[in-house]
Amino acid sequence: MALLDVKNVSIEYTTEDGVLKAVEDVSFSLEVGESVGLVGESGCGKTTLAKSVMRLLSKNGRISEGQMMFKGEDLVTKTEEEIRKLRLTEIAMVAQSAMNALNPVYTVGDQLIEGIQIHTDMTREQARERAIEVFKMVGLEEKRLKSYPHQMSGGMKQRAIIAMALTLNPSLIIADEPTTALDVVVQDRILQQVIEIQKKINSSMILITHDISVVSETCETIIVMYGGKIMEKASTKAFFTKPVHPYSLGLNNAFPSIHEIGEELISIPGSPPNLMQEQVGCRFRARCPFRTEICMEEQPPLEEVAPNHLSACHHNKEVERFREESQKRETWEKVRERIIEEIRRDVS
């Protein structure tokens, strides 16, 4: 049985201007010990999906459809009380800039020890021992337990937050851009530590990032989202050697570290769809160099293109040609010209 089985989940936000469908009909599963990288441009629904697993959506957000089976039980229908018990003990989240969540008037140690005591029946002394242990795991000295947040650097604070998330050996860690606010060297070191600990305690992980090169180094599986839907899911190895979806091909062109030195980066022209509007056809159609008639009318299903490799494109079979053409700058230049032409037409 998978640890987490997300089935046909849709999530929407009610706003003053109407309903925004942030995630639509998304399904994926996560095995015990597996780490999945969730990637895609800003606004594609990564954080929404992650927060919904913890049932931490903002007030105007709701899971409108689907199930999220965690250890065989549906998280969607659990009561608030049941979910609260699962947080930290079973599912822990390290959010973007979580370090700002530390309470400035308590020492970091007190906050950590208190957190442990709330969720377990450990004595203060036992909780302190555990706090020292997890501090060591993330590379913080014991004496740092006595520090107040303002006495620590950004990197240290984020480490302390990660320590808090890992302290009760959760089965699932959700890390949402856990190191974005830090400098690159520190980012890399902390991320490696998180992965090490995750492997040690054999928890599963969902790592959210907009940087696919991070996923190539840290995760076994990658899920690419676009406009609230999954476009491609594959092992990272397959994805980085043989990506299939045109959006993935575009993303691969846009990231430096997985390319050879000196190779030119090409970004994908245009912007993601407006999720306030009803989506017709493929969500990537406006920016896709390879679109045809059917892409304008029908939403492509997520199909298996190889074992454990899924792609939602009507033209999965033409991937060899797409791979070749997507590496040429003029392929994407034509998309840019097409977008400009369409805007001109709409205006006139």
Ligand SMILES: Nc1ncnc2c1ncn2[C@@H]1O[C@H](COP(=O)(O)OP(=O)(O)OP(=O)(O)O)[C@@H](O)[C@H]1O
């Ligand atoms: N509380 C909210 N109310 C209304 N719309 C929201 C709310 N939170 C997110 N959205 C919208 O839902 C969509 C998905 O947002 P989400 O933050 O999940 O994307 P993301 O991929 O995590 O982006 P980022 O990388 O910038 O965090 C976006 O269109 C966003 O504007």
